[in-house]
Amino acid sequence: MFGIYSLGPTYELRTVLRYRYCNRFSDKIQAMKRLPKELWKYFWDVRASELDIEKWPKHVIPRLMDYGDTSAVRWMKDEYGEDLLIDTLRTIRGISRPSAYYWSKLLGVNKEEVKCLQTPYRQIPYGV
Numbered sequence: 001m002f003g004i005y006s007l008g009p010t011y012e013l014r015t016v017l018r019y020r021y022c023n024r025f026s027d028k029i030q031a032m033k034r035l036p037k038e039l040w041k042y043f044w045d046v047r048a049s050e051l052d053i054e055k056w057p058k059h060v061i062p063r064l065m066d067y068g069d070t071s072a073v074r075w076m077k078d079e080y081g082e083d084l085l086i087d088t089l090r091t092i093r094g095i096s097r098p099s100a101y102y103w104s105k106l107l108g109v110n111k112e113e114v115k116c117l118q119t120p121y122r123q124i125p126y127g128v
Helices: 009-031 037-042 057-067 070-091 097-107
Strands: none
Touching: 037 057, 037 070, 057 070, 057 097, 070 097
């Protein structure tokens, strides 16, 4: 039925299922929007090749605001638009103070609205 060199129906079924699973997984990876290769150097703590820029804009934007060069900033503005940059600047605390001052001036955002420029809460001294 299967011939001399056949490995049997279970092996063939496993091969077909593995092929279907791998194709489905590769389609999902290809559908993700990727970070350009010249920007990988700014994402040393994650696998930049697998970073989905549509799913994690609040991770990509602050990193490029802090460390990006001219081409990285140009790509960021083209990819995300000014509205998302302003929203990120207002909500994320992980941007350095000098970068936050620069971007607030550049985007026309008031310093009082920028989350990372606000003074952190002060802890009440113990026993007072």
